[in-house]
Amino acid sequence: MRRWSTSTVASKISLQISNVPLAQSEAFSALSYAWGTSEQDQEIALNGSSLSISQTLLDALVQLESEEDSKKKLFWIDAICINQYDYEEKSEQVQIMGDIYRQAADVIIWLGTRNYEQQNTFTNVKSKLDNYLSDCDFDSVAEAIDALTNRPWWRRLWILQELVLSRQAFLRCGPLAITWDSFEYFLDISDLFVACNLTHETATIVRLIRQETRILSRCWRKGKKGQKLSLFNLLVNIMAFGVRETSDPRDRVYALLGLAKDIEQLGIRPDYSLFREQVYMNTAEALISK
Numbered sequence: 001m002r003r004w005s006t007s008t009v010a011s012k013i014s015l016q017i018s019n020v021p022l023a024q025s026e027a028f029s030a031l032s033y034a035w036g037t038s039e040q041d042q043e044i045a046l047n048g049s050s051l052s053i054s055q056t057l058l059d060a061l062v063q064l065e066s067e068e069d070s071k072k073k074l075f076w077i078d079a080i081c082i083n084q085y086d087y088e089e090k091s092e093q094v095q096i097m098g099d100i101y102r103q104a105a106d107v108i109i110w111l112g113t114r115n116y117e118q119q120n121t122f123t124n125v126k127s128k129l130d131n132y133l134s135d136c137d138f139d140s141v142a143e144a145i146d147a148l149t150n151r152p153w154w155r156r157l158w159i160l161q162e163l164v165l166s167r168q169a170f171l172r173c174g175p176l177a178i179t180w181d182s183f184e185y186f187l188d189i190s191d192l193f194v195a196c197n198l199t200h201e202t203a204t205i206v207r208l209i210r211q212e213t214r215i216l217s218r219c220w221r222k223g224k225k226g227q228k229l230s231l232f233n234l235l236v237n238i239m240a241f242g243v244r245e246t247s248d249p250r251d252r253v254y255a256l257l258g259l260a261k262d263i264e265q266l267g268i269r270p271d272y273s274l275f276r277e278q279v280y281m282n283t284a285e286a287l288i289s290k
Helices: 055-065 087-095 097-103 116-123 125-130 138-149 159-164 180-196 201-224 231-241 276-289
Strands: 002-009 012-019 029-032 042-046 049-053 106-110 169-173 176-179
Touching: 029 159, 042 055, 049 055, 055 106, 087 097, 097 159, 106 159, 138 180, 138 201, 159 201, 169 180, 176 180, 180 201, 201 231, 231 276
Parallel strands: 012 042, 029 106, 106 169
Antiparallel strands: 002 012, 042 049, 169 176
8 A cells, every 4th residue: 555645845646655565554544526528637746756636636736735634644545546548557556445445543634625615615514514494504514515516526426435334434625624523414304305395496505416316325324324326236326326426437337346235155256457338237247247
């Protein structure tokens, strides 16, 4: 496993990578984020050379670098810690990615930079959730959460594994953060709100939020109870929910392997030297035979 630390040089992000056996690694944080499009890629310094990363990841690095606590931490980030052009390394690293997210001290979910128009509302989301039954402008909270769930991170397939396997997850929007547990609390309150206000105009917004997060929430809650789904059930859930984005079509299978309880019996391993059609056929044959 590779890990990296940051330092600021002439107002630019400079990364240092170290190779560490996963079993011997110190406490580290894992970053979960949306990769974005290659048209927005930016160059950063990496161990004396350069690396092309997405604007989304650069924004996250800049924010983390500005925080004193983050400067002292070690992070694991897929785009940096895995050589994306080495299929053998990528296959090996993806196979242990589930273990990486399980072992991480916490998972930082990067939703993007702060939207200053929504800053006041988002800043108060946690306190409003905690005090909902006494006093809460639920309409404004629902609108703020609706804006957050429209960000690219929620459309990625890899986030299932990154969230469910985390010990502790934080939703980050610029310098602002709430725990995933608090977000789950909002979802529970949302169910109560819709049940009691079927014709309320905000109920429509709340239903859309539930739709966007249903699979995530269900898998997270099962994971916290120690329950795991089969690969077949995971695939059915994803298809029923709708298309989730992957930069590599083979990841529509590989991104679920860390969550599947029957992966050893199926014998499926990440292999990026295979064409996507072969990956899909091998997966179908394994599922049918078992």
